[in-house]
Amino acid sequence: MKIEVTVNGEHQSYDVEPRMLLVHFLRDVVGLTGTHVGCETSLCGACSVMLNGDAVKSCTVLAVQANGAEITTIEGLAQNGELHPIQEGFWECHGLQCGFCTPGMIIAAHQLLERNPKPSEADIRRGIEGNLCRCTGYQHIVDAVQYASKKMTT
Amino acid sequence: MTPFDYHAPKTLRSAMRLVQAFGDDAKVLAGGHSLIPSMKLRLAAPSVVIDLSGVAGLKRVTAGNETISIGALATHYAVESHRLLPSKCSLLPETAAEIGDAQVRNRGTVGGSIAHADPAADWPATMLALDAQFDIAGPDGERAVAASDFFVDLFITDLQPGEILTQIRIAVPAECSGGAYVKMRQSASGFALAGVAAQVTLDDAGNCASVAVGVTGVAPAAYRAHAVEDALVGQGIDAVADAAAHATDGVEEFQEDHHASGDYRAHLARVFTQRALSQAIDRAA
Ligand SMILES: Cc1cc2nc3c(=O)[nH]c(=O)nc-3n(C[C@H](O)[C@H](O)[C@H](O)COP(=O)(O)OP(=O)(O)OC[C@H]3O[C@@H](n4cnc5c(N)ncnc54)[C@H](O)[C@@H]3O)c2cc1C
Numbered sequence: 001m002k003i004e005v006t007v008n009g010e011h012q013s014y015d016v017e018p019r020m021l022l023v024h025f026l027r028d029v030v031g032l033t034g035t036h037v038g039c040e041t042s043l044c045g046a047c048s049v050m051l052n053g054d055a056v057k058s059c060t061v062l063a064v065q066a067n068g069a070e071i072t073t074i075e076g077l078a079q080n081g082e083l084h085p086i087q088e089g090f091w092e093c094h095g096l097q098c099g100f101c102t103p104g105m106i107i108a109a110h111q112l113l114e115r116n117p118k119p120s121e122a123d124i125r126r127g128i129e130g131n132l133c134r135c136t137g138y139q140h141i142v143d144a145v146q147y148a149s150k151k152m153t154t
Numbered sequence: 155m156t157p158f159d160y161h162a163p164k165t166l167r168s169a170m171r172l173v174q175a176f177g178d179d180a181k182v183l184a185g186g187h188s189l190i191p192s193m194k195l196r197l198a199a200p201s202v203v204i205d206l207s208g209v210a211g212l213k214r215v216t217a218g219n220e221t222i223s224i225g226a227l228a229t230h231y232a233v234e235s236h237r238l239l240p241s242k243c244s245l246l247p248e249t250a251a252e253i254g255d256a257q258v259r260n261r262g263t264v265g266g267s268i269a270h271a272d273p274a275a276d277w278p279a280t281m282l283a284l285d286a287q288f289d290i291a292g293p294d295g296e297r298a299v300a301a302s303d304f305f306v307d308l309f310i311t312d313l314q315p316g317e318i319l320t321q322i323r324i325a326v327p328a329e330c331s332g333g334a335y336v337k338m339r340q341s342a343s344g345f346a347l348a349g350v351a352a353q354v355t356l357d358d359a360g361n362c363a364s365v366a367v368g369v370t371g372v373a374p375a376a377y378r379a380h381a382v383e384d385a386l387v388g389q390g391i392d393a394v395a396d397a398a399a400h401a402t403d404g405v406e407e408f409q410e411d412h413h414a415s416g417d418y419r420a421h422l423a424r425v426f427t428q429r430a431l432s433q434a435i436d437r438a439a
């Protein structure tokens with residue numbers, strides 16, 4: 001089936017099988033491998049992307065459901081070679097170790113800060129509860145989001 | 155996933171036509187957060203998928219003076235974040251906020267959750283406690299069903315083949331009403347090991363003029379705890395503990411799995427009934 005999508009600002013059309021998951025479409029068809037597949041069962045959040053402004057787990061969305069949509073992946077956050085403040089926060093606060101969860105974490109944090117620019121620590125933990133990290137113990141991720149929140153609101 | 159044909163109708167009429175034409179071979183798709191996982195596991199293998207998300211008018215959430223209407227395709231987040239609902243009927247956004255995680259709430263729909271009738275889903279308890287009415291479009295036109303007649307058994311509802319749930323209607327609670335939803339989350343998914351929704355209205359003396367309690371996660375289908383309600387009507391907050399002891403009266407079969415035994419779920423149902431009722435009465439006062 002033919003679909004048209006705008007991925008990180010670039011409008012294109014593709015021919016996909018209806019059963020193809022959005023995450024496989026982004027990785028294998030569009031070639032953007034920043035979005036990870038952790039569990040493929042909607043639990044880990046590694047596959048999170050922005051779909052028309054909403055963070056979604058792209059392993060639980062069909063590519064055909066994104067027909068006509070705007071998608072932002074982790075590759076679309078940095079602008080003109082400058083890291084996005086959330087990415088910078090992860091860099092500065094050691095918000096990652098192996099980095100596997102990081103693209104999804106950053107997308108979840110992006111959604112949170114859009115809806116709640118000055119979240120409390122509890123708000124941050126709740127905002128990223130759909131994302132699992134097996135390395136950091138989360139504290140440095142929380143710090144990274146606080147760093148970004150400060151930078152984006154001052 | 156086994157292969158399937160995909161249709162994305164733009165109107166309810168064309169969706170209805172597709173649903174009739176393909177019959178049992180087809181599944182309608184809302185947020186896909188129950189259907190797609192089932193299709194991955196091949197628990198569901200429809201040869202036709204009819205995506206309702208582009209159907210005009212099914213996503214609207216309105217809160218009028220008398221009635222709250224939730225389009226079947228409204229997401230959990232649309233209810234969680236609606237500006238008027240906290241003051242009109244706080245039980246709705248409170249329940250929405252308890253579902254899964256932010257990404258799941260962005261995608262999953264209220265109507266999809268109700269139609270799916272997972273025994274551990276949150277909405278059924280709240281819809282029962284709010285005496286919701288479900289509007290259903292079918293081959294012979296529209297019909298409305300009360301929540302109390304809708305949830306039949308494990309994943310079984312009153313929805314008939316060829317029917318689409320279009321809207322949920324809830325009467326705005328009277329003055330001096332309060333609601334609360336209390337649940338224990340299964341820690342990976344967030345689904346309810348047990349969840350209790352309570353909605354009460356107080357009389358001038360501060361006693362319960364009306365009480366409604368919905369329980370999910372405990373039995374094959376969510377149910378109204380009528381024995382609790384009967385024990386509390388006309389009584390005040392002091393009677394809550396005794397009334398809540400009846401939370402599982404009449405339940406013949408308990409949900410039981412590696413997450414929680416039937417006994418544990420029954421215990422949670424009684425404890426959460428007490429907590430939900432106490433909070434609801436506090437909020438009503
Ligand atoms: C990781 C994860 C965590 C979750 N946690 C929770 C939780 O804590 N609590 C909770 O309650 N739920 C939870 N869910 C389930 C989630 O809320 C689902 O979104 C919801 O149960 C189904 O809604 P949907 O819109 O995704 O429906 P779909 O998956 O699209 O459809 C589900 C079923 O209902 C049918 N259907 C859908 N819409 C209609 C309609 N309008 N008319 C007739 N039939 C229809 C479909 O054909 C299908 O059989 C979770 C899901 C995931 C993936």
Ligand code: FES
Nearest residue numbers: 038039040045059
């Ligand atoms: S890969 Fe999608 S949630 Fe884990």
Ligand code: FES
Nearest residue numbers: 097099133134135
């Ligand atoms: S940094 Fe390794 S999983 Fe999060």
